[in-house]
Amino acid sequence: MIAQPVKTRGAQWYEVGQYALLVLLAFVFVFPIVFMVVSSLKPDLQLLRDTGSLNAFLPIGDISLNNYAAAFDRAPIPLFIFNSVFVTTTTVLLGLVVNSLAAFSFAFLRWRGKKLVLSVIIASFIIPFDAIAVPLLLLVNRLPWIGADGLVTGWLNSYHVQIIPFLVSSFQIFLFYQFFRDLPFELIEAARIDGASAFQTYIRVIMPVSGPVLATAAILRFLDMWNQYMWPLMVTQSEQYRPVMVGLQYFFQLDIAWGEIMAYLSLITIPVLILYLSLQRAFITSIASTGIKG
Amino acid sequence: MSTRQATSAIATHTRHHSATFERQEALAGWLMAAPAIVLILLFLLIPFVLAFLLAFTNQRLISPNPTEWVGARNFESLLTVRTLTLEPLRDDAGQATLDEDGNVAYPRLREYTRNNPDYPELDGMQEWFSVYSGESRTFVLASDVVFMKALVNTILFVIVIVPGQGGLALILALLINQKLRGINVFRTIYFMPVVVSMVVVALLWRFIYDGRNGLLNTLLGFVTLGSFQPVDWLGDPATAMPSLMAMSIWQGVGFHMVIWLAGLQNIPASLYEAASVEGASRWQQFRFVTWPGLRNTMVFVLVVITMQAFSLFTQVHVMTRGGPLDATQSVMYQAVQRGYDKQDISGGSTISVVFFMLVLLVSMVQRYLTRERD
Numbered sequence: 251m252i253a254q255p256v257k258t259r260g261a262q263w264y265e266v267g268q269y270a271l272l273v274l275l276a277f278v279f280v281f282p283i284v285f286m287v288v289s290s291l292k293p294d295l296q297l298l299r300d301t302g303s304l305n306a307f308l309p310i311g312d313i314s315l316n317n318y319a320a321a322f323d324r325a326p327i328p329l330f331i332f333n334s335v336f337v338t339t340t341t342v343l344l345g346l347v348v349n350s351l352a353a354f355s356f357a358f359l360r361w362r363g364k365k366l367v368l369s370v371i372i373a374s375f376i377i378p379f380d381a382i383a384v385p386l387l388l389l390v391n392r393l394p395w396i397g398a399d400g401l402v403t404g405w406l407n408s409y410h411v412q413i414i415p416f417l418v419s420s421f422q423i424f425l426f427y428q429f430f431r432d433l434p435f436e437l438i439e440a441a442r443i444d445g446a447s448a449f450q451t452y453i454r455v456i457m458p459v460s461g462p463v464l465a466t467a468a469i470l471r472f473l474d475m476w477n478q479y480m481w482p483l484m485v486t487q488s489e490q491y492r493p494v495m496v497g498l499q500y501f502f503q504l505d506i507a508w509g510e511i512m513a514y515l516s517l518i519t520i521p522v523l524i525l526y527l528s529l530q531r532a533f534i535t536s537i538a539s540t541g542i543k544g
Numbered sequence: 545m546s547t548r549q550a551t552s553a554i555a556t557h558t559r560h561h562s563a564t565f566e567r568q569e570a571l572a573g574w575l576m577a578a579p580a581i582v583l584i585l586l587f588l589l590i591p592f593v594l595a596f597l598l599a600f601t602n603q604r605l606i607s608p609n610p611t612e613w614v615g616a617r618n619f620e621s622l623l624t625v626r627t628l629t630l631e632p633l634r635d636d637a638g639q640a641t642l643d644e645d646g647n648v649a650y651p652r653l654r655e656y657t658r659n660n661p662d663y664p665e666l667d668g669m670q671e672w673f674s675v676y677s678g679e680s681r682t683f684v685l686a687s688d689v690v691f692m693k694a695l696v697n698t699i700l701f702v703i704v705i706v707p708g709q710g711g712l713a714l715i716l717a718l719l720i721n722q723k724l725r726g727i728n729v730f731r732t733i734y735f736m737p738v739v740v741s742m743v744v745v746a747l748l749w750r751f752i753y754d755g756r757n758g759l760l761n762t763l764l765g766f767v768t769l770g771s772f773q774p775v776d777w778l779g780d781p782a783t784a785m786p787s788l789m790a791m792s793i794w795q796g797v798g799f800h801m802v803i804w805l806a807g808l809q810n811i812p813a814s815l816y817e818a819a820s821v822e823g824a825s826r827w828q829q830f831r832f833v834t835w836p837g838l839r840n841t842m843v844f845v846l847v848v849i850t851m852q853a854f855s856l857f858t859q860v861h862v863m864t865r866g867g868p869l870d871a872t873q874s875v876m877y878q879a880v881q882r883g884y885d886k887q888d889i890s891g892g893s894t895i896s897v898v899f900f901m902l903v904l905l906v907s908m909v910q911r912y913l914t915r916e917r918d
Contacts, residue, residue, distance in 0.1 A: 265724070268719075268722070268724065269724070271719070272719065272724075272727075272730045275716070275719075275730070275734065276730055276733045276734070278794070279733055279734050279736055279737055279794070279798070280733055280736065281759075282737075282745070282748040282749065282752065283736065283737075283740065283748075285748065285751065285759065286744075286748055289751075298757060299757075301751055301754065301757045301758065301759055301762065302757040302762055303762060304762070304766070306759055306762070348579045348580050348583065349580060351576040351577070351579065351580070352576060352577045352579070352580035352581070354576060355572070355573045355574075355576035355577040356577065359569050359570070359572060359573035359576070360566070360569055360570065360573065361569065361570035361571075361573035361574055361577075362570065364573065364577075367577065367581060370584075370589075371580075371584060374584065374588055374589065376903075376904060376907065377588060377592050377900065378851055378854070378855060378899075378900070378903060380854075380855045380857070380876050380879070380896075380899065381592070381595065381896050381897075381899050381900040381903070382588065382591040382592050382594075382595060382896065383879070383880070383883070383896070384595070384598075384879055384880075384882075384883030384884070384889060384892035384893050384895075384896050385591040385592075385594035385595045385598055385889070385893050385896065386587065386591040387605070387883060387884065387889070387892075388594070388598070388603065388605060388889045389586075389587075389590065389591055389594060391605060391606075414583070414587070415583075415587040417579075417583055418579075418580045418583035418584050418587070418588075420584065420588075423580060447568075447572065448568075448569060448572035448573070448576065449572065449576070452576070473738075473739060476741070477741035477742065477743070479741070479742065479743050479857075479858050479861070480857050480858065480861075480876075480880060483861075483880075483884075484880065484883075484884045495741055495743045495744075498743060498747070511747065515744050515747060515748070518741070518744065519740055519741070519744050522739055522740070522741075523736065523739060523740070526735075526736070526739040527732070530732050530735075533735070533739070534731070534732075534735060534802050537735075537738075537799060537802045537803065538802050538803060538805065538806035539806070540803070
């Protein structure tokens with residue numbers, strides 16, 4: 251083996267210092283999460299006593315899964331989780347279709363009014379959802395819906411009120427549009443010469459090469475949807491349709507059991523953390539790619 | 545005519561074919577964009593226009609009475625601010641009188657703001673704050689003191705979060721951008737809070753900020769060997785807002801670290817090589833290579849953090865409900881309180897319009913300040 255260049259004393263200490271700083275920062279970012287998981291295993295009395303010392307971060311004392319059992323007894327947790335999973339996956343998947351179709355049309359097809367529509371969509375970036383939440387509440391309360399009970403007015407307390415307003419995203423359209431514009435044009439030309447229709451080109455030529463942008467859009471949307479709070483708070487008074495974040499309110503009625511709350515928080519957070527850790531490269535690339543061209 | 549048609553049969557054929565093709569293409573284009581167009585119209589543009597219309601009505605979520613136009617009344621009762629300067633109460637000798645606590649006594653504000661025919665414009669207003677100048681005292685009155693506090697709090701939140709989160713994120717990105725073994729592990733950890741919901745984060749931080757047994761007090765006591773006096777971080781109006789700010793920076797800093805990191809890695813290595821050939825110091829390298837190379841990233845980070853910070857809601861709703869003493873009221877919290885809790889759609893819409901105007905104004909100023917200068 252070739253000898254590595256010997257590092258000077260100073261450089262070695264510098265590196266040690268850097269690692270020390272990195273580790274310290276890692277503690278800063280991770281300690282509330284450790285506290286959450288550790289606390290979910292402790293009975294209330296011990297939990298509250300331990301926050302007064304560093305025991306708060308150690309799984310010691312009376313450790314059990316009792317809080318989880320009690321949490322499941324107290325609240326319809328499987329229902330809340332189902333609601334969140336259903337709303338999130340439906341919105342992510344349908345949203346990918348709606349937004350990528352529109353972006354495909356903007357990027358490759360010629361039609362009258364395209365420029366105008368595209369510029370309106372890009373201009374609508376500036377409208378934050380929060381600025382329209384209140385009038386949207388009034389609007390969805392007046393919209394008709396055909397369901398199992400026939401024609402009804404008002405979308406409150408339903409799945410679709412949590413899904414349909416979030417399908418389209420001007421940001422996502424723009425993301426797809428940029429990606430499509432950078433694809434080699436020969437790809438499209440070849441399909442066109444073969445006599446493929448626009449829709450066939452979208453399905454057979456463009457989608458197969460769009461993995462990275464689909465992943466980015468899906469991950470960003472997933473994070474937004476899973477963590478939604480304000481909107482479901484306003485539109486789901488009935489617990490039947492509540493997602494996990496709003497379902498949390500269940501634990502603040504009557505006597506507050508912190509151990510159960512920690513168990514619930516762990517239940518709704520750990521799966522997302524596992525998903526993140528196993529796909530962390532994709533997560534980080536997704537976030538990074540939103541900024542590069544901005 | 546038939547001969548002409550015969551001679552240019554191929555040309556006509558292709559032209560005809562391409563016309564059909566164009567029509568098909570236009571139809572496909574419309575059809576493919578249609579779902580997105582309809583949804584954007586219905587769930588973004590119409591509510592946006594509605595916000596402006598409803599702000600001039602007395603619309604409620606559910607009401608037996610018909611909706612009426614009320615002009616700018618909603619804006620007046622939200623945003624009116626007036627001042628009233630009062631002289632001290634004087635005794636017969638012209639000396640300012642003192643109250644029981646030994647402070648200079650002033651006429652009661654209520655005498656001016658409740659049905660005083662000489663001051664009709666002050667009717668119903670309340671004290672926001674007051675300033676002394678000499679012996680006289682100037683009261684700043686607002687028609688909606690809570691909203692004024694929410695507005696100021698939100699702006700303060702943005703002013704602290706934007707440089708705080710953006711700057712820390714850049715420092716983290718520079719730290720992570722080094723060639724050290726295992727550096728990706730740290731990147732993964734620093735980003736972790738981003739995937740944890742703000743609702744979960746806010747609840748966990750209630751334990752951290754707790755006044756009696758909170759983790760932060762425990763930690764500070766530990767570091768200072770017990771000489772630190774516990775603080776009720778969320779219960780004290782002076783520390784409640786800074787506590788929300790610190791937590792918000794903690795939660796979101798990893799997101800922007802990743803964006804800065806992408807920007808850093810986009811700077812060509814040849815520029816650094818050239819800089820070190822020129823003998824540039826580390827600071828000079830940062831100042832003349834790194835920072836100019838991050839310009840677009842900086843604009844993006846600035847805009848995104850600003851938008852996120854203005855939307856301050858979840859932290860307030862989960863941790864403080866606007867208290868203590870309105871110290872953590874925010875514009876969006878007020879919008880939801882009125883639009884949803886009180887079902888006052890017009891009041892909530894009025895706040896939405898003010899919110900939008902504020903965001904628009906700030907982003908226009910930012911765009912102006914960060915414009916390309918050649």
